[in-house]
Every structure is written in structure tokens, then in C-alpha cells.
Amino acid sequence: MTDTAAAGTILRLEKIVKTFPGVRALDGVDFELRRGEVHALMGENGAGKSTLMKVLAGMYQPDGGRIHIDGLRCVLPTPIAAKEQGVILVHQELSLAEEMTVAENIFLGELPRSRFGFVDWKVLNRRVGDILETLNVDFGPRTKVNRLSIAKKQMVEIARALTHDAKVVVFDEPTASLTDAEKTVLFDIIGDLQERGVGIVYISHRMEEIFRISDRISILRDGSYRGTLVTAETDEDEVTRAMIGRSLDLSRTSDARVAPGEVRLAVRDLSCGKLFRDVSFELRAGEVLGFYGLIGAGRTEIAETLFGLRRPSAGTVHLDGEAVRIGSPAEAIARGLSLVPESRKEQGLVLGMNCRDNITLPQIDRMTSGPFISGAREVEIYDKYQARLEIKAPSWRTMVKNLSGGNQQKIVIGKWLSMAPRVLIVDEPTRGIDVGSKSEIHNLIRELAASGLAVIVISSEMPEVLRVSDRIAAMHEGRLVTVFERDVVTEDDLIQAISGIGEHAA
Ligand SMILES: Nc1ncnc2c1ncn2[C@@H]1O[C@H](COP(=O)(O)OP(=O)(O)OP(=O)(O)O)[C@@H](O)[C@H]1O
Ligand SMILES: [Mg+2]
Structure with missing residues (x-):
């Protein structure tokens, strides 16, 4: 590296090695980050992205290699040491203490070290309150974390990053469960950080985000560094090839479709308090019904009600023609229902x-x-x-x-x-899954349906819904607006339906 290139460099990782029993997670990885840049880190599931960032954040000790921050070699034996060097990591797996308040979580592990001599909660709460305000969230510093949804917990992680004066902020799949509005807030925040000269590492499997916000893209494959691309000079295909060693062969897409069989699941006027109302649909054996809508539209709650995790306030459910009342997941399982939940770490x-x-x-x-x-x-x-x-x-x-x-x-x-199972419900099946495996999972869903399963796929990603579904139920604010046939529906139809506008609006 020349001195001129190094001038803007805020962070340099050199030949980082990390092994775990049976795995060489990082095999001499190089990485360079500049002031004010958004640098995407990409690679398949298990490529080593999170491990590299945990080394940087003082959570793992590398078996080899060097870390330079602001041109100075440093050793980061603990997360606190990394924070003192200005490195903040927003975790992929949420790592909050459920029983504590938002503000307590944000200052967790640091309070005894505070310079105040004692903990001045008034000051801390006010500081956190200010940051939450810029994030536009509807909870405060004193809210207990266990009362927040996953998306809101993710916002707490982000608030934690903003509370500390950072030189480097790492976002490890931050948008996995954010709504579009929350995502926009996050991207604005990233823009502000950039202007202040902070270097940002951004990990995501979502190509459109990578191309929207990153300046450069570094790629890991099987723990090895595969090079860095300038975002403006590359495209999705090149990135995919660097990640998985081949282009994505979409001709391998399984498009197995069978004539739908008997009605397996019939839902009539199902309601659950304010979460969703008067939802009716039928699902046949061999069919994939997509549920598309914004996060918060009530899709997950419908799935949870069918699976016995919530009690409906009205309506009926028939399974194979028989009226059923499913009062618990155990009953749901006994009747042949499976639910792949949205928040896998908590529920799965x-x-x-x-x-x-x-x-x-x-x-x-x-x-x-x-x-x-x-x-x-x-x-x-x-x-x-x-x-x-x-x-x-x-x-x-x-x-x-x-x-x-x-x-x-x-x-x-x-x-x-x-x-x-006979009825399979999957909620956001490919969240956090890399591009290659994503198409495998889509194929799998199609094949499962072709083998006679009735499948419900809940997804916030339009291409995914269009790809796997036979019919698509569009939801808006707790109501099922309409069910479209996939072969005739357009993207505009779907966007209008889930936004509550257009001819289908209730
Ligand atoms: N604490 C650990 N103990 C043992 N093996 C680990 C540990 N942490 C990570 N690994 C292994 O290291 C490899 C890299 O994992 P890592 O979490 O860095 O992948 P990733 O690129 O972040 O993938 P994803 O996109 O799925 O999040 C994997 O094979 C993983 O199983
Ligand atoms: Mg990871």
C-alpha cells in the first residue's frame, strides 16, 4: 500500500487468522477501510464475515495477523478496549439484556468505568433519549428491552453505536428485520456518520442495499480474502461470482408446479384483536400461497394464530374439511402444521x-x-x-x-x-441467507409443494414472493386486501394493494 492511499485509511487488517475446532474461519484476511467510506463485506453463509468483525471488535483474539487503527498497530483484548479505540459493532445476533432498560443496555459493561464516579442516570437517560429521538422510535430510554419487537431491539443496537464517539462502525446485517421506514432512517444515519468521517463496514446479503449505499465491496470466500471491488464499477453478477465462484444459474430454478389438490386449510373471517381482522383464504395441497405486505401488516400474527401461539377473537379454521381449534403449538404439530418462525434465535x-x-x-x-x-x-x-x-x-x-x-x-x-408436515408455514424464509442458498431454498419450497404439501410463505421481498408463490395474498394494516394469481399480478398491483391504495383498497 502506498502512503497516499494510506492517507485516508482509518483501519487496516493484515493477514488475520482465526481458527475454531475443525474450522479455519479466517485464513490470512486483509481488509482496508477509509474515512467516510461505506465498505461492504460480502460472502456466503459461513465465509467468515462476522468472525472478522468480532476480531476487530475485541470479541475474538486472532491466531495471527495485525490490526492498525489510524496508522497505529493495536491489540484489542476486549470489547471495551476496541470501543476505546473507537470501534463499535452492531451485532448480527441481538445481544441485549432482556430484563434491563434501553439506557442500561446501551451503557452495559461501562458503567463502573464511568468518569462520573457514580452513575448519573438522569444524564444517561437524557443522552439516550436524544439519540432515540433522532432515530424516530416510539420508545424511551427507560423502556424494558423485553417489551420491544425484534425490529425495535435492532434500533437499540444501532442507538448503542451512536451513543459512543466512533471512528469505525460495523453493521452486521442491520436491516434483517427493519421496516422500510426504519431502513430509510438507518441509511440517513449512515450518511451522517460518513460525513463526519467515520468509516463504516456494512454486512448484508441484500444486493440492492449494497449497491445503494456502499463505495467498495470486499469479498470473503471460505475464510479467504477474494479482493475488493469498486461498487460503481461492478455489478451483481461479478459480486456473485466472486462470492460463490460461479454465476447463479437461474435455469436450475425448479419450477415444479402441480395442479392443486384438495382444500387443506380453509380460514374464514379470522380476527385477532387489533392485530388482524376478517381474514379469509383457502390453501390447497400442492399450492404455495405467498403473504406479502409491510412489516407490521399482521402476517406473522396470522401465522402465529394458525399455529396456536395466539388465540383468535373470531373466525374459523378448517383443516382437511374438519373444523379445528388449535390451542397450542403442540396441537398444531400433532395436526401436521409446521411453522418456521421469523425470530429464529428466540423461537427456533x-x-x-x-x-x-x-x-x-x-x-x-x-x-x-x-x-x-x-x-x-x-x-x-x-x-x-x-x-x-x-x-x-x-x-x-x-x-x-x-x-x-x-x-x-x-x-x-x-x-x-x-x-x-402437511401444512408448512415459513416466515421470511431467506432472511440472512446468501444468494446461492436462497435460490436453493426457493427450489426446495417449490418441490415441497409439488410433493403435496400446502405451503404459506410470508415475505417482505417482492422477488421472493413472485418467485415461489402460486397465489399472493396482499395485506395492509391487518386486512387481507386481495388474493392475486401469480401469473397475472404485476409489481404495481402488489405495491398498491399493500399500501392500501388502488382499486383493491378496502
Ligand atoms: N465461536 C465459534 N466456534 C466455532 N466455530 C465458529 C465460531 N464462530 C464462527 N465459527 C465458524 O466460523 C465460520 C465463519 O462463521 P461466520 O459467523 O464468521 O460466518 P459469516 O460469514 O458471518 O456467515 P453468515 O452470512 O451466515 O452470517 C463458520 O464455519 C462458523 O461455523
Ligand atoms: Mg454473520
């Missing part, structure tokens, strides 16, 4: 258990009155879904908490598929 996984047991867990529940499944059979089940979903793990014995974010999600999907 036992982090301290291995990959195999997480996938076969619901079957063991179900097996209490039936024959036991053997360990060997369980491994067989795991192997099947590991191959199918391309789960990257050293072995079935690996604890789920040691998998990358995207691979954890694949485990949850595998878990619900392994139960061979």
Missing part, C-alpha cells in the same frame, strides 16, 4: 445443543407416545437436511451457537421440514 433453536438434536428435536417431542428414534436414524435425518440445505458445519456434533448466522437459520428450516 436451542443454541447450546448440537446440530443433529436441534433438527430432530420436534420429533422427539412427538415420539413420546410412539417408538423412539435411534441416534443413527437421527444422524441420517440430519445428513439429509445438511446436504439439502447446504448447512455448513464441521459435523452434526457442532453446537448450533458456533454456526454462522445464516447456517443457524438453515437448521431451523431443517428442523420443521424433518417433521414431514
Whole structure:
């Protein structure tokens, strides 16, 4: 690197190595970040992105390599040390203390070190309050974190980053559960940080975001550095090829479609308080029904009600022609329903258990009155879904908490598929999943339907809904506006329907 190029450099990582048992997560990775730049970090699930950033944030100690901040070599033995050097990480997995308030979380771990001598909560709350105001959120510094939705928790993580004077801010998949409005706020904040000369590292699997906000893109593949591209001089195909070593072959798209069979699920005038009202639809065997709408439109709540997690205030549900009242997830499972939930970390996984047991867990529940499944059979089940979903793990014995974010999600999907359900509901199935695996999961959904399953796919991504669905239910503020046939619906129709405008508006 020449001195002139180094002039704007705020951070340089050199030959970083990090190994875990059975995995070389980082194999001599270089990375350079400039003042005021948004530098995207891309790579498949398990490529090493989060690990590299955890090394930078003092959470992991590298086995080799050097870190320079502002031209000075530094060692970052703890997250506090990294923060003192001006490095702030907004985590991919939310890492908040649920029982504490927003302000307490923001200053967690630092309070004893505060220069005030004692903790002046009035001052801290006011400072946090000011920042929350710029973020345009509807909660305050004294709100308990466990009362917030995932999206709001993510905003708390972002507020934490803004509270500290940072030189480098790392966002690890920050938009995964943000609404469009929240995303716009985030991008404005990133713009402000840029103007102040802060260097920003931005991790995301969403190409449109990368091309919208980044200046450069560095790519990791299997723990190796694969080079840096200037965003304005590249395109999605080049980035994809660098990430997965080939172009995405969309001709491999499985477009298996079968004539829909019997009505499997019939929902009439289903309501749940203020969350959604008078929702009616039918779902046939062999069919994929997409639920499209903005975050907060009531889609997840419908899924939760069908699955027995919420009690409907009115309406009926028929499964295979029989009126059912599903009062708990256990009943839902017994009746052949599976739900791949939106917030997988909270609802989907036992982090301290291995990959195999997480996938076969619901079957063991179900097996209490039936024959036991053997360990060997369980491994067989795991192997099947590991191959199918391309789960990257050293072995079935690996604890789920040691998998990358995207691979954890694949485990949850595998878990619900392994139960061979009759009705499968998936909520945001490809959130956090890389481009290659994303199309695999779409193929899988189509194939599952072709094999006779009735599938509901909830998604906030229009291309995804259009790609996998036979019909698309558009939702707006708790109401099902209309159900479109995929073959005739246009993007405009969908946008209008979910915004509550146009001919379909209620
Ligand atoms: N604490 C850990 N113990 C063991 N292995 C780990 C640990 N953390 C990460 N790994 C492994 O290191 C590799 C890189 O994981 P990392 O989380 O950095 O991937 P990533 O690029 O962030 O992927 P994603 O897009 O899925 O978030 C993976 O194979 C993962 O299983
Ligand atoms: Mg990650």
C-alpha cells in the first residue's frame, strides 16, 4: 500500500487468522477501510464475515495477523478496549439484556468505568433519549428491552453505536428485520456518520442495499480474502461470482408446479384483536400461497394464530374439511402444521445443543407416545437436511451457537421440514441467507409443494414472493386486501394493494 492511499485509511487488517475446532474461519484476511467510506463485506453463509468483525471488535483474539487503527498497530483484548479505540459493532445476533432498560443496555459493561464516579442516570437517560429521538422510535430510554419487537431491539443496537464517539462502525446485517421506514432512517444515519468521517463496514446479503449505499465491496470466500471491488464499477453478477465462484444459474430454478389438490386449510373471517381482522383464504395441497405486505401488516400474527401461539377473537379454521381449534403449538404439530418462525434465535433453536438434536428435536417431542428414534436414524435425518440445505458445519456434533448466522437459520428450516408436515408455514424464509442458498431454498419450497404439501410463505421481498408463490395474498394494516394469481399480478398491483391504495383498497 502506498502512503497516499494510506492517507485516508482509518483501519487496516493484515493477514488475520482465526481458527475454531475443525474450522479455519479466517485464513490470512486483509481488509482496508477509509474515512467516510461505506465498505461492504460480502460472502456466503459461513465465509467468515462476522468472525472478522468480532476480531476487530475485541470479541475474538486472532491466531495471527495485525490490526492498525489510524496508522497505529493495536491489540484489542476486549470489547471495551476496541470501543476505546473507537470501534463499535452492531451485532448480527441481538445481544441485549432482556430484563434491563434501553439506557442500561446501551451503557452495559461501562458503567463502573464511568468518569462520573457514580452513575448519573438522569444524564444517561437524557443522552439516550436524544439519540432515540433522532432515530424516530416510539420508545424511551427507560423502556424494558423485553417489551420491544425484534425490529425495535435492532434500533437499540444501532442507538448503542451512536451513543459512543466512533471512528469505525460495523453493521452486521442491520436491516434483517427493519421496516422500510426504519431502513430509510438507518441509511440517513449512515450518511451522517460518513460525513463526519467515520468509516463504516456494512454486512448484508441484500444486493440492492449494497449497491445503494456502499463505495467498495470486499469479498470473503471460505475464510479467504477474494479482493475488493469498486461498487460503481461492478455489478451483481461479478459480486456473485466472486462470492460463490460461479454465476447463479437461474435455469436450475425448479419450477415444479402441480395442479392443486384438495382444500387443506380453509380460514374464514379470522380476527385477532387489533392485530388482524376478517381474514379469509383457502390453501390447497400442492399450492404455495405467498403473504406479502409491510412489516407490521399482521402476517406473522396470522401465522402465529394458525399455529396456536395466539388465540383468535373470531373466525374459523378448517383443516382437511374438519373444523379445528388449535390451542397450542403442540396441537398444531400433532395436526401436521409446521411453522418456521421469523425470530429464529428466540423461537427456533436451542443454541447450546448440537446440530443433529436441534433438527430432530420436534420429533422427539412427538415420539413420546410412539417408538423412539435411534441416534443413527437421527444422524441420517440430519445428513439429509445438511446436504439439502447446504448447512455448513464441521459435523452434526457442532453446537448450533458456533454456526454462522445464516447456517443457524438453515437448521431451523431443517428442523420443521424433518417433521414431514402437511401444512408448512415459513416466515421470511431467506432472511440472512446468501444468494446461492436462497435460490436453493426457493427450489426446495417449490418441490415441497409439488410433493403435496400446502405451503404459506410470508415475505417482505417482492422477488421472493413472485418467485415461489402460486397465489399472493396482499395485506395492509391487518386486512387481507386481495388474493392475486401469480401469473397475472404485476409489481404495481402488489405495491398498491399493500399500501392500501388502488382499486383493491378496502
Ligand atoms: N465461536 C465459534 N466456534 C466455532 N466455530 C465458529 C465460531 N464462530 C464462527 N465459527 C465458524 O466460523 C465460520 C465463519 O462463521 P461466520 O459467523 O464468521 O460466518 P459469516 O460469514 O458471518 O456467515 P453468515 O452470512 O451466515 O452470517 C463458520 O464455519 C462458523 O461455523
Ligand atoms: Mg454473520
